[in-house]
Amino acid sequence: MNRPLLPLPPGEGRGEGSHAAPSLACEGRPRCGSGPVRAASLTPALSRRERGKQAGLAFLLALLSGCTLIDQNTFRPGAGTAPVIPPGPPAPVSAAAFPGPPPLLILPAGQPATDSLRAAVAAARARKPGVEFEVVAILPGTPTDEAIRSATLDAAGVARGIVAQGVPQSRVRVLARPEPAATVGDIRVYVR
Secondary structure (H helix, E strand, O other): OOOOEEEEEOOOOOOOOOOOOOOOOOOEEOOOOOOOEEEEOOOOOOOOHHHHHHHHHHHHHHHHOOOOOHHHHHHOOOOOOOOOOOOOOOOOOHHHHHHOOOEEEEEOOOOOOOHHHHHHHHHHHEEEHOOOOOEEEEEOOOOHHHHHHHHHHHHHHHHHHHHOOOOOOEEEEEEEEEEEOOOOEEEEEEEE
């Protein structure tokens, strides 16, 4: 809707009696006046209540623009990051690394039965009265016939020490086994 331009009262405008703006026809009416004209307000006047609402809203927006929203990071920083999982225990060693049960006792080759042999045999018999013993002579590298004979005699001496403690001879076996990875020969006592 077109609103008519209203004439300015005398004394306002570009000077007293100035007629710089052309006079406009007022929608079919005779000329409205001879003075300068001013445009009517294009926005309607707001009530005091509406202006208060707009001022409150502007204040609220200005107040909230500096706020941070509360979320899980407020109370626990780093909540959005992936947790650090410590490495697990090392993988168990395969059974191939240990080809059998560990020996009850390892004695150096060429030494007679000792107190450690007596204590180990007594402890094994206390745990299992019908225990069987296997005395194995370990031969390093590629053994010769003389090395095999010497190691077997050492193992037989250990077997006699076991039998001397009251173990039946039927529960004691004597073996010789070459081990290329071994550097020195020894006597190993196993329980079965």
